Amino acid sequence: MPEAAVAGNGAEAKMRVWRGDASGGEFRDYSVPLEEGMVVLDVIHSIQAMHAGDLAVRWNCKAGKCGSCSAEVNGKPRLMCMTRMNTFEPGETITVSPIKTFPLIRDLVTDVSYNYEKAKSVPPFKPKPKEADGTRRMYQEDIDRVQEFHKCIECFLCQNVCHVIRDHDDNKPSFAGPRFFVRVASLEMHPLDTDDRLEFLRKEAGLGFCNITKCCTEVCPENIKITDNSIIPLKERVVTRFYDPIARLLGALGGKRS
Amino acid sequence: MSSIAIDSKRTLRQDTWWLEPMLVVLGLGCFALYSTWAALQNGDYYAAPYLSPFYSPCLAINCAHVSVPLFGEWYNWSPAILILWIPGGFRLTCYYYRKAYYRSFFWSPPACAVKDAASSYSGETRFPFILQNIHRYFFWASLPILAFLWWDAIIAFNFGGSFGIGLGTLVLIANAALLSLYSFSCHSCRHLCGGGLNSFKAAPGRFKLWGIVTKLNEKHMQIAWVSLVWVGLTDAYVRLVATGVIQDLRII
Incomplete structure (x- = not known):
């Protein structure tokens, strides 16, 4: 373990933290x-x-x-949590900035309401009717596949890193983003x-914008294989x-939907 | 509107994010240059009993080793051109290679949290990139080519009518095996085997197949690189034997 992480030896963390709001700001050292x-x-x-009692940061658990x-x-x-x-080099200055894709409110806090608007657009679960005995049956092999997707904690890191909206703000109205895929x-x-959400995926959700460069998968803290297990199968x-x-x-010959 | 903190910078990353795209440019660039050169040679692609995979199946009557004589005497260009568009298209539209070249050649994006090179972006919604959607057709088209490559590997045991094994035999078998692994670990194959089903319970056979392909698919990137390098080395080996630069090592 690097020396910097050892307690009681007088080691210091050198941080460069973004301070500011939508009107402007700068990195400050602490x-x-x-x-x-x-x-x-x-x-x-x-x-x-x-040092900075007014430093804004959103956190909870x-x-x-x-x-x-x-x-x-x-x-x-x-x-951040x-x-x-101890994953950084001792003495290294660590830069902390707000997630880039969403409008800055102050310091490290951004307005992520884009994601809640996109969530509303997803057609909800529409279960088939109950069976004759009043139950609905599912089998383990069918549940295993979707279980992975339920691990999502909605940190929106995948939305933030996705270059479709991170670097091209004009795509926001026509792209739902990896979390919603x-x-x-x-x-x-x-x-x-x-x-059936395939037409929704192609048009409203803009699945075709994704060029599967897999950054969403790389940043997912729950290790959901977003690209391989959700986006590509949907594509x-x-x-x-x-x-x-x-x-x-x-x-058409088989008379079934895919 | 984006957060303004890092808007003006390409990235705040301090690691060597540029290394991976640079290596991919080198790797894919070298392969593209070598394979184009080899495909245009129209010679030294057969050293009995070995046929270079770049020229297999050889479809012209003028081939040094004819697999299927579909093209008559009039066809005098390289027979590789007749066939390489299929594996080339399969790799070009492959979900892994798309990631690799979008990042490395298009810088779209060059690495995660590093700004795109282009100011506007439409992804795969418009021509030409909307054509990536035909990947599964290239998958289907690759299957007969795989069959020919296996056939080439089998007849590589035949040294003028007698059974034998040369280093080239092993090279051709490994090539057919690696290209088979690459093809069957493809994301489209995974979908066609069972990924498109909403309920696996109703189709246990396809569920089992999907499970196998899923395991392979997790290694698709690694298989893609190894098979790419190996197919190039296979052509190089046959070419070196055909030109007499090296002699095939007979094991049996």
Whole structure:
């Protein structure tokens, strides 16, 4: 373990934290004592306690489950509460900035309401009617596949890192983003769901904007294989429906939806 | 509107994010240059009993080793051109290679949380990138080519009518095996095997198949690189034997 992480040796964390709001701001340097086992969020709290009581940061569980403390640490989208200080070189100045894709409110806090608007656009779960005995049955092999998608904590790191909206603000109205492709996959692959969201995916959700560069998968703190298990399978379903005449013909002959 | 903190900078990342795209440019660039050169040679692609995979199946009557004589005497260009568009198209539209070249050649984006090079972006919603959707057709088209590559590997045991094994035999078998792994680990194959189903319970056979392909698919990137390098080395080996630069090592 690097020396910097050892408690009681006088080691300091050198931080460069973004301070400002929508009208402007700058990076400011802070130094705080480093204790063993600290994560970046602890250091931000120390800065609040010792140097900047007005430093704005959104956080809640400090256990990687609420998805509140998303930020960019040394330029990489991370949960601050899951980024241990002993992963950095001793003496290294660590940069903490707000997630870039969403409008800045103040310091490390951004307005993520874009995501809530997109959530509203996803057609909800539409279960098939109950069986004769009044129950609905699902089988383990069908549930295993969608279970992965339910791990999402809505930290929106995938939304933040996705270059479709991160670097091209004008795409926001026509692109739902990886988090909501995961959501749609969990519904489309659900054995009891009866709705059809392929047209929604192609048009309103803008699945075609995704060029599968996999950054969403790289930053997911829940290790959901967003690209391989949700986006690409959905793209393949869209291909079957809209770009594959042979599959369409076979589907018509078989009389079933894909 | 984006958060203003890092809007003006390409990235705040301090690691060597540029290394991976640079290596991909080098790797894919070298392969593209070598394979184009080899495909245009129209010679030294057969050293009995080995046929270079770049020229297999050889479809012209003028081939040094004819697989299927579909093109008559009039066809005098390289027979590789007749066939390479299929594996080339399969790789070009492959979900892994798309990631690799969008990042490395288009800088769209060059790495995660590093700004795109282009100021506007429409992804795969418009021509030409909307054509990526035909990937599964290239998958289907690759299957007969795989069959020919396996056939080439089998007849590589035949040294003038007698059974034998040369280093080239092993090279051709490994090539057919790696290209088969690459093809069957593809995301489209995974979908066609069972990914398109909403309920696996109703189709246990396809569920089992989907499970196998899923395991392979997790290694698709690694298989893509190994098979790419190996197919190039296979052509190089046959070419070196055909030109007499090296002699095939006979094991049996």
